[in-house]
Amino acid sequence: xxxxxxxxxxxxxxRRADNPALYEAYQEGAHILPIFIQDDKNSGQYKRxxxxxxxxxxxxKDLNNNLSDHMAFFKGKADDILPKLIEESGADAVYWNRCxxxxxxxxxxKIKKQLEGxxxxxxxxxxxxxxxxxxxxxxxxxxxxxxxxxxxxGCLGKGDPQEPLPVPDRLTYADKPxxxxxxxxxxxxxxxxxxxxxxxxxxxxxxxxxxxxxxNFIDGxxxxxxxxxxxxxxNNTSRLSPYLHFGEISPRTVWNEIxxxxxxxxxxxxxxxxxxxxxxxxxxxxxxxxxxxxxxxxKPLQEKFEAFPWESNKQAxxxxxxGQTGYPIVDAxxxxxxxxxxxxxxxxxxxxxxxxxxxxxxxxEGERWFWDTLVDADLASNTSNWQWVAGSGADASPFFRIFxxxxxxEKFDPNGDYIRRWVPELKNIPxxxxxxxxxxxxxxLKKAGVKLGKDYPKPIVDHSSARERALEAYKKVKNAA
Numbered sequence: 067x068x069x070x071x072x073x074x075x076x077x078x079x080x081r082r083a084d085n086p087a088l089y090e091a092y093q094e095g096a097h098i099l100p101i102f103i104q105d106d107k108n109s110g111q112y113k114r115x116x117x118x119x120x121x122x123x124x125x126x127k128d129l130n131n132n133l134s135d136h137m138a139f140f141k142g143k144a145d146d147i148l149p150k151l152i153e154e155s156g157a158d159a160v161y162w163n164r165c166x167x168x169x170x171x172x173x174x175x176k177i178k179k180q181l182e183g184x185x186x187x188x189x190x191x192x193x194x195x196x197x198x199x200x201x202x203x204x205x206x207x208x209x210x211x212x213x214x215x216x217x218x219x220g221c222l223g224k225g226d227p228q229e230p231l232p233v234p235d236r237l238t239y240a241d242k243p244x245x246x247x248x249x250x251x252x253x254x255x256x257x258x259x260x261x262x263x264x265x266x267x268x269x270x271x272x273x274x275x276x277x278x279x280x281x282n283f284i285d286g287x288x289x290x291x292x293x294x295x296x297x298x299x300x301n302n303t304s305r306l307s308p309y310l311h312f313g314e315i316s317p318r319t320v321w322n323e324i325x326x327x328x329x330x331x332x333x334x335x336x337x338x339x340x341x342x343x344x345x346x347x348x349x350x351x352x353x354x355x356x357x358x359x360x361x362x363x364x365k366p367l368q369e370k371f372e373a374f375p376w377e378s379n380k381q382a383x384x385x386x387x388x389g390q391t392g393y394p395i396v397d398a399x400x401x402x403x404x405x406x407x408x409x410x411x412x413x414x415x416x417x418x419x420x421x422x423x424x425x426x427x428x429x430x431e432g433e434r435w436f437w438d439t440l441v442d443a444d445l446a447s448n449t450s451n452w453q454w455v456a457g458s459g460a461d462a463s464p465f466f467r468i469f470x471x472x473x474x475x476e477k478f479d480p481n482g483d484y485i486r487r488w489v490p491e492l493k494n495i496p497x498x499x500x501x502x503x504x505x506x507x508x509x510x511l512k513k514a515g516v517k518l519g520k521d522y523p524k525p526i527v528d529h530s531s532a533r534e535r536a537l538e539a540y541k542k543v544k545n546a547a
Contacts, residue, residue, distance in 0.1 A: 079313035084230035086191035092234035115438035123254035128272030138246035163193030199356035276309035298410035307442035366458035392525035395475030398488035407441035475501035
């Protein structure tokens with residue numbers, strides 16, 4: 067009997083370890099054709115942003131190296147490419163790990179039906195999440211909208227996930243089809259201005275980089291995670307978000323390794339529990355995306371916010387994007403994003419609150435900027451978290467919780483190390499004035515080499531006045547609901 071030939075369709079699972087689709091094909095002893103399809107045609111407004119495309123290029127390059135250069139790349143609509151590829155390659159089956167973005171789920175259902183109608187085996191597997199959205203419901207059979215019961219009852223109530231699958235010992239590959247294109251032909255890298263060169267030194271992309279980041283965190287930042295995760299001046303977060311998004315490491319692997327630490331080091335119990343709940347929050351975001359789709363991505367989940375009087379201010383939006391708002395902690399975060407493709411989570415909340423509540427600019431504008439500039443841009447997490455800050459999402463922070471960018475900087479960057487790194491023009495400002503340089507007298511500013519309005523901008527809004535304006539706007543929406 068000739069060996070079975072299986073196409074393994076990689077998507078957001080760019081790894082060999084704990085990859086159910088790849089492992090099942092390996093277990094069957096099949097000739098494997100690993101493929102990736104750059105499908106922008108089906109994704110509509112959610113085509114990958116520039117930073118994500120850059121990461122994807124190097125992640126695919128790493129995976130292809132690990133698969134001994136047997137990966138075949140294609141560009142176009144997956145539902146057009148796959149039937150032609152099956153005919154060309156003589157494949158008997160297509161295996162893939164499930165994705166949960168609305169356009170992907172509808173496309174994949176269509177493809178599965180089409181393949182099965184043509185007599186081709188099509189199997190999908192769970193490889194992106196620990197708990198799939200349709201497996202977790204409230205007692206009344208409805209989706210959760212509040213995180214704590216979702217996590218404690220829905221997730222933890224199911225017990226620990228299974229052990230991760232190992233890397234296949236040895237794969238047998240099918241011949242690469244003539245219709246495949248080179249990785250460069252996918253057009254993922256910038257061409258005119260190579261802005262990506264400044265991001266490159268901050269990351270080690272690929273499966274090895276993901277594992278290195280995980281164990282560096284376990285040996286370092288995890289020790290004081292509960293206490294220091296809100297400190298952007300410290301290296302206490304895992305920075306695993308881009309690796310999880312692209313599937314260079316599975317959430318099941320992360321969970322498993324963190325739990326091992328919990329079992330061997332009882333002193334880190336609260337820290338590991340706190341970190342595992344962050345994995346749970348990622349699962350919660352996907353739960354919201356799956357069940358509420360456009361109410362998470364395009365509209366406020368809480369319908370009363372459809373009447374919110376957002377303002378259009380292109381100049382203020384641009385100053386926010388480039389880190390020139392005059393509020394140092396906000397500007398530090400936006401500059402860190404532009405320089406590295408990533409931003410500390412506490413600072414993400416601060417800059418989001420500033421855009422939404424101080425500037426009264428729609429959260430979608432911020433979400434779009436993050437989508438294009440974050441290397442970990444993830445539809446579920448990005449949209450859910452922006453709605454959380456806006457107060458319009460599930461289990462949201464109330465709108466009247468308005469972060470003060472001055473006190474937030476003083477509390478979470480107490481020595482000013484984070485601000486001085488990313489806003490170097492303020493490096494000589496005394497700590498007393500670092501978060502509010504406009505309060506410093508002329509002599510202090512002169513000694514620090516700072517002229518407000520020239521070397522560093524004056525605040526684009528007065529926070530106290532902006533806060534009152536935002537609360538007044540919210541009051542009208544609340545009363546009208």
